[in-house]
Amino acid sequence: MDSEKRHTSIQYERELQEVKDGLIYMGALTEKAIVNGVKALVQRDSELARAVIADDDQIDRLDMEIEEKCIRLLALRQPAARDLRFITTAIKINGHLERIGDMAANIAEKVLILNQEPQLKPYIDIPRMAEVTQQMIRGSLNALINEDITLANKVRSDDEIVDNLNEQIFRELLTFMMENPHTIHRATTIMQISKNLERISDHAKGIADMVVYLVTGKSVRHEEPLIS
Amino acid sequence: MQSRLFRKIFIAFAVTLLIVLTLDVLFVALQTRQRLVGQIKEELWTNGRVMLHLPLGQIVRNIRLLSEATKARATVIGASGVVLADSEEDIRKMENHGSRPEIQEALVKGAGSAIRYSRTLDIDMFYVAFAISQGGEIAGYLRLARPLREVQTVIGHYYQIIYRAALIILTSFLLLALYFIPRFIAPILRMKDYTERVRGEKFPGSLMLHGDDEIGQLADNINLLVKKYEDNIRLAREEREKWESAFASMVEGIAILNHKNRIDYVNAGMLGILDDKFPEALGKTPLELFRSVELQDALERYRQTGQPVSQEISLGDGEPKALSVNIAPIKGVSGGAYKTIMVFHDVTRLRKLERVKADFVANVTHEIKTPLTAIIGFVETLLSGAAPDPPTAHRFLNIISEHALRLNRLVDDLLILSRIELGEAQVRPEPTPVAEALDKAFAVIESRAKEKGLAIVNNLPSGLPPILADPDSVVQILVNVLDNAVKFTPSGSITISTAQDKEGYLAVLIADTGVGIPRQDLPRLGERFYRVDKMRSREMGGTGLGLSIVKHLLKALQGWMEVESSPAAGTRVKLFFPLAS
Numbered sequence: 123m124d125s126e127k128r129h130t131s132i133q134y135e136r137e138l139q140e141v142k143d144g145l146i147y148m149g150a151l152t153e154k155a156i157v158n159g160v161k162a163l164v165q166r167d168s169e170l171a172r173a174v175i176a177d178d179d180q181i182d183r184l185d186m187e188i189e190e191k192c193i194r195l196l197a198l199r200q201p202a203a204r205d206l207r208f209i210t211t212a213i214k215i216n217g218h219l220e221r222i223g224d225m226a227a228n229i230a231e232k233v234l235i236l237n238q239e240p241q242l243k244p245y246i247d248i249p250r251m252a253e254v255t256q257q258m259i260r261g262s263l264n265a266l267i268n269e270d271i272t273l274a275n276k277v278r279s280d281d282e283i284v285d286n287l288n289e290q291i292f293r294e295l296l297t298f299m300m301e302n303p304h305t306i307h308r309a310t311t312i313m314q315i316s317k318n319l320e321r322i323s324d325h326a327k328g329i330a331d332m333v334v335y336l337v338t339g340k341s342v343r344h345e346e347p348l349i350s
Numbered sequence: 351m352q353s354r355l356f357r358k359i360f361i362a363f364a365v366t367l368l369i370v371l372t373l374d375v376l377f378v379a380l381q382t383r384q385r386l387v388g389q390i391k392e393e394l395w396t397n398g399r400v401m402l403h404l405p406l407g408q409i410v411r412n413i414r415l416l417s418e419a420t421k422a423r424a425t426v427i428g429a430s431g432v433v434l435a436d437s438e439e440d441i442r443k444m445e446n447h448g449s450r451p452e453i454q455e456a457l458v459k460g461a462g463s464a465i466r467y468s469r470t471l472d473i474d475m476f477y478v479a480f481a482i483s484q485g486g487e488i489a490g491y492l493r494l495a496r497p498l499r500e501v502q503t504v505i506g507h508y509y510q511i512i513y514r515a516a517l518i519i520l521t522s523f524l525l526l527a528l529y530f531i532p533r534f535i536a537p538i539l540r541m542k543d544y545t546e547r548v549r550g551e552k553f554p555g556s557l558m559l560h561g562d563d564e565i566g567q568l569a570d571n572i573n574l575l576v577k578k579y580e581d582n583i584r585l586a587r588e589e590r591e592k593w594e595s596a597f598a599s600m601v602e603g604i605a606i607l608n609h610k611n612r613i614d615y616v617n618a619g620m621l622g623i624l625d626d627k628f629p630e631a632l633g634k635t636p637l638e639l640f641r642s643v644e645l646q647d648a649l650e651r652y653r654q655t656g657q658p659v660s661q662e663i664s665l666g667d668g669e670p671k672a673l674s675v676n677i678a679p680i681k682g683v684s685g686g687a688y689k690t691i692m693v694f695h696d697v698t699r700l701r702k703l704e705r706v707k708a709d710f711v712a713n714v715t716h717e718i719k720t721p722l723t724a725i726i727g728f729v730e731t732l733l734s735g736a737a738p739d740p741p742t743a744h745r746f747l748n749i750i751s752e753h754a755l756r757l758n759r760l761v762d763d764l765l766i767l768s769r770i771e772l773g774e775a776q777v778r779p780e781p782t783p784v785a786e787a788l789d790k791a792f793a794v795i796e797s798r799a800k801e802k803g804l805a806i807v808n809n810l811p812s813g814l815p816p817i818l819a820d821p822d823s824v825v826q827i828l829v830n831v832l833d834n835a836v837k838f839t840p841s842g843s844i845t846i847s848t849a850q851d852k853e854g855y856l857a858v859l860i861a862d863t864g865v866g867i868p869r870q871d872l873p874r875l876g877e878r879f880y881r882v883d884k885m886r887s888r889e890m891g892g893t894g895l896g897l898s899i900v901k902h903l904l905k906a907l908q909g910w911m912e913v914e915s916s917p918a919a920g921t922r923v924k925l926f927f928p929l930a931s
Binding site (some may be wrong): 146147150151153154244260263267330337 | 634635637638642643646818870
C-alpha cells in the first residue's frame with residue numbers, strides 16, 4: 123500500500139504524517155462545506171448557510187497551520203528527492219483546499235441572497251455538480267494517500283463533467299432570463315453558484331495534478347487529461 | 351563439517367596441540383643437546399686429567415699421538431699464552447691464546463671450559479683447559495677441544511625423529527577430532543535446529559534429546575519453555591477468537607485502533623456502515639477512512655481527556671446514515687500501549703422516526719390551531735359587544751360553525767388513522783361486492799358534486815367478482831378518493847371504471863378531469879398532511895389526511911394504490927383490491 127519510508131528520525135516521519143493528516147482533515151472540512159452549502163440551497167435553510175460561512179474560519183486557520191508546518195520542514199529538515207516533492211506539493215494542495223473552502227462559503231452567501239426570494243426552479247443540476255465535486259475532492263485525497271495514479275487521472279477527467287453541467291445550467295438560466303426579466307436577479311445568482319462549483323472542481327483537478335507529479339515526477343498541470 | 355562450532359573447537363585444539371608439540375620438541379632438543387655437550391665435557395675432562403700426569407715436555411712431543419688417542423684436538427699453551435704445540439694447526443700461524451676465556455678461567459680456577467665458534471675450523475668447538483703447575487707455579491696450559499658437529503648431527507637426527515612423531519600425533523588427533531567432536535556438538539546443533547523451527551512458528555513437537563549431563567538438562571529446559579510458549583500462543587488465540595466471535599455477531603459496528611492510531615480490527619457490523627470501503631479499512635487512520643470532521647473532532651476530545659466520548663455523526667454520501675459513536679480506551683494486558691475501541695450504533699431509523707413524529711406533532715398543532723384561532727377570534731368579536739347587525743352576526747356564526755366542523759372532521763380522521771396504525775381497526779375481510787360499496791360512497795359525495803356541476807359516470811361493469819375486504823373500509827377508501835376528485839375538479843366529470851387487472855386483484859379506476867398533480871408531488875401523496883397546494887386544500891375543508899388513510903386501509907387489506915397524473919390533464923387513481931377467491 124503506502125511505501126514505508128525509513129527516516130533517520132521517528133519525529134521527522136511523524137511531522138510528515140501530520141502534514142498528510144492535516145490535508146485530509148481539511149479535505150473533509152471542505153467536503154462538509156460543499157455538502158452543507160448545497161443542502162442549504164435546496165432546503166432554503168439560511169441558518170445552515172450562515173454556519174457554512176462561519177466554518178470557513180476553521181479552514182483558513184488550518185491553511186496557515188499546514189503551510190507553516192511545511193515551511194518549517196523545509197527549513198529544518200532540508201529534505202531531498204521524494205520528501206521535497208511531497209512537501210512542495212503539499213503546500214500547493216493546501217492552497218487549492220483553502221480556495222475550495224472560500225468558494226463553498228461564497229456559495230453559502232449566495233444562498234442567503236436567494237432565500238429572500240421565492241425559489242426559481244427545482245435544483246437538479248446543481249446538487250449533481252456538488253456531488254461530483256465532492257467525489258473529486260475525496261478521490262484526489264485518496265489518490266494522495268494511496269499514491270494511486272489511476273484514481274488521480276480519473277479525477278482529472280471528471281472535471282469535464284462539471285464543466286459541461288455548468289454550461290448546461292448557464293444555457294437553461296439564459297432562457298429563463300430571456301422569458302422573464304423578473305428572474306434575472308435569481309438566475310444570475312444561481313449562475314454564480316454554478317460557477318463557484320465549476321471552480322471548485324478545477325481546484326480538485328489541481329490537487330489531482332499534484333498527486334500525479336508527486337508520484338511520477340512529471341508535471342501534467344497544463345496537459346489535457348487522458349479520457350479514461 | 352560446516353558447523354562453525356566444530357571449526358572453532360577443532361582449531362582451538364589443533365593450535366593447542368601444535369604449540370604443545372612444538373614446545374615439547376624444543377624442550378627435548380635442548381635437553382639432548384645439553385646432555386651430549388655434557389658428555390663431551392666429561393670425556394675431555396677425564397682425558398685431560400689423565401694427560402696431566404705426563405710431564406709437559408712429553409705432552410708437547412707426543413701431542414699428535416695424544417690427540418688421536420683422546421679423539422680431541424690438543425693444544426699446549428705456555429704461561430704467557432704462546433702456543434707451544436697443537437695437534438692440528440701450525441703453531442707459527444696461531445696467535446696468542448692467553449686471552450681465551452677457558453685459559454683465563456684455568457688461570458684462576460685451575461681448569462676452565464668454553465664453547466666457541468672457531469674461526470680457524472669454521473665450527474663450534476668445546477674447549478677444556480687445564481693449568482699445568484710445576485713447582486707451585488703455572489708453567490702452561492693444556493687444552494683439549496672437540497667440535498660440536500657431532501652434537502649437531504645427533505640433535506639433527508633427533509629432530510627428525512621428533513618431527514615424524516609429531517606429525518603422526520597431529521594426524522591421529524585430527525582424525526580422532528573429526529570423529530569425536532561432531533558427536534559432542536551434535537546435541538547442540540539439534541537444539542539449534544529445533545529452536546529455529548520454533549522461531550519460524552512451525553511447532554515441531556518436542557525435542558527428542560536425552561542425556562544425563564548438562565546438555566540433557568538444557569534440552570529438557572528447552573522443551574519446557576517451548577511448551578509454555580505454545581500454551582501462551584494458544585491462550586492468546588483463544589482469547590482473541592472469543593471476543594472476535596462476540597464482536598462478529600453484534601449488530602453494532604466495532605472498529606479498534608492501535609496505539610499508532612491505525613485501524614487494527616473491524617467486525618462484520620462495520621460492513622453496513624462502510625459499504626465498499628470495508629475491504630480497505632485495515633491499516634488506515636480513522637480520518638483517512640471515514641473522512642468525517644465530527645468523528646475526528648470527537649477523537650481529538652477523547653485523546654485530550656483520556657475519557658470515553660460519545661458523538662453523533664453523519665456518514666455517507668447520497669443517503670447519509672446517522673450513527674452514534676462511542677469511543678473508549680482498551681487497557682493493554684501488560685499495561686502497555688493503549689488501544690481504542692469505537693462502537694457505532696446505527697440510529698438512522700430512530701432519528702427518522704423522531705423527525706416524522708416531530709413533524710406530525712407540528713403539523714397537527716398547526717392544523718388544530720388554525721381553525722381554533724378563527725373560532726376564538728370571531729367569538730371574542732361577538733362577545734365584545736361589537737354585536738353587529740344580525741346578518742353579519744349570522745355570518746360570523748356560520749364561519750365559527752364551519753371551522754368547528756372542520757376541527758371535528760380532523761379529530762375524526764386522526765382517530766381513524768391512529769386506530770388503523772395501532773391495528774385496532776379490526777379489519778375483518780369478507781367477500782364484498784364493489785358496486786354496493788360504490789353506491790354508498792356516491793351517497794356521501796353526490797350533493798357536493800352536483801353543486802359544482804360535475805358529472806359522475808359509473809362505468810363499472812356488472813357481474814364483477816367480489817373482493818376480499820372489510821366493507822366499511824372499502825366505502826371509506828372510495829369516499830376519500832372521490833372526495834379528492836370532486837374537490838380538485840373545477841369542471842368536467844369523474845369516471846369510475848375498472849382498469850387492467852393484475853392476477854388475483856381487481857383494479858378500480860377513478861379518473862377525473864381536474865387540475866392534476868405535479869410530477870414531483872406524486873411520491874409524497876400518502877404522507878400525512880401532505881398537500882400539493884396548501885392554500886386551496888384548506889379552503890376546501892380538507893384535513894390533509896384523506897389519502898394517508900386510504901393508503902393505510904389498502905395496506906391492511908393487502909392492496910395498494912397507483913396514481914397517474916399531470917397538471918391540466920386530470921388524475922387517474924387506481925385502487926387494487928384482492929379478489930375474494
